[in-house]
Amino acid sequence: RLGLSRMAVCKAVCDLRTEGFEIQSRPRAGYRLAAVPDRLSADLLGARLCREHTVCLLDEVDSTNNYLRDHADLPDGTLAVARTQTGGRGRHGRRFASPADKGAYFSLSLRRSIPIEKMWAVTFMAACAVTETLREAGADAAIKWVNDVWAGGKKICGILTEVTLDAEAGESSRILVGIGVNLKKGGLPPDLEPVATTLEDQGVTLSVSDAIAGIVNRFDALMLAFDLPALLATYRKYCFVPGRRVRFERNGVRYTALATAILDNGNLAVEKDGQQITLSSGEIFVLE
Secondary structure (H helix, E strand, O other), X not given: OOXXXXXXXXXXXXXXXXXXXXXXXEOOOXXXXXXXXXXXXXXXXXXXXXXXXXXXXXXXXXXXXXXXXXXXXXXXXXXXXXXXXXXXXXXXXXXXXXXXXXXXXXXXXXXXXXXXXXXXXXXXXXXXXXXXXHXXXXXOEEEEOOXXXXXXXXXXXXXXXXXXXXXXXXEEEEEEEXXXXXXXXXXXXXXXXXXXXXXXXXXXXXXXXXXXXHHHXXXXXXXXXXXXXXXXXHHHHHEOOOOOEEEEEEOOEEEEEEEEEEOOOOOEEEEEOOEEEEEOOOOOEEOO
16 A cells, blocks of 8 residues: 555664564564664654653753753754753753763753742652653652652752843743753762662663653643642642751751741742741751
8 A cells, every 4th residue: 555665664664673672473464563662863853742842952952051052043942952961050050960871851942931939830840741651651759859760769860940031021031941850870970879860770660761751741731731839739749848947047047947848939948946037048948
């Protein structure tokens, strides 16, 4: 029906096998696709997304956030995905290790007008999207305020949200949401092994494409709804910080306090010596 010769089909099958596809064959019966390699493909990834995105697949880049910033002409919703990052970073310029083919490293470019006082919601959406994707795969993932996802008592994902502001309007004009998820064993630098983990270390396997598609689809749905009460309810369900003692710094002074609640504006309420303190940003360390 397709007008293809047996030789053409055989050549195509050989090419696919060379690319890592596992294809079984049997005389007079044909071919069967047994397994697909865990490799990134812009077309296959795009087909798994519920919303249309321009997908930029990069073998190596310093940072997917940097790539999108340097290509400001790319359309709204562009998704930059890298096999590896040489300069992956988190908040406060901290490095995020991105070993080749060991994780999901990607960024979304959004042209959205969101009031400054509601920008926290974008990071919350990303954290919830990552957590639910990993939990669906079988990992016991949870959120560490404000933008880290943990599993097994260690960090498994970092999120970096960067915003271009319209100062006169007091709202965003462009948002970059960068996400890095550690998926496979064997790539973390030795100095990070005590504090970081991978999905495989948690006994769970998830392909890079499935991880990215699951996170992006959930994030898109949350952005479309922009339902802050529902978002807060989900975030509070997964955030393990309230009820734990935390350490933080203010004006160069180190404090220890009890985290009590995630407030309606995304801030973290902590109690020290009977006094409530509100944290709007910064790093906290959860104490055992």
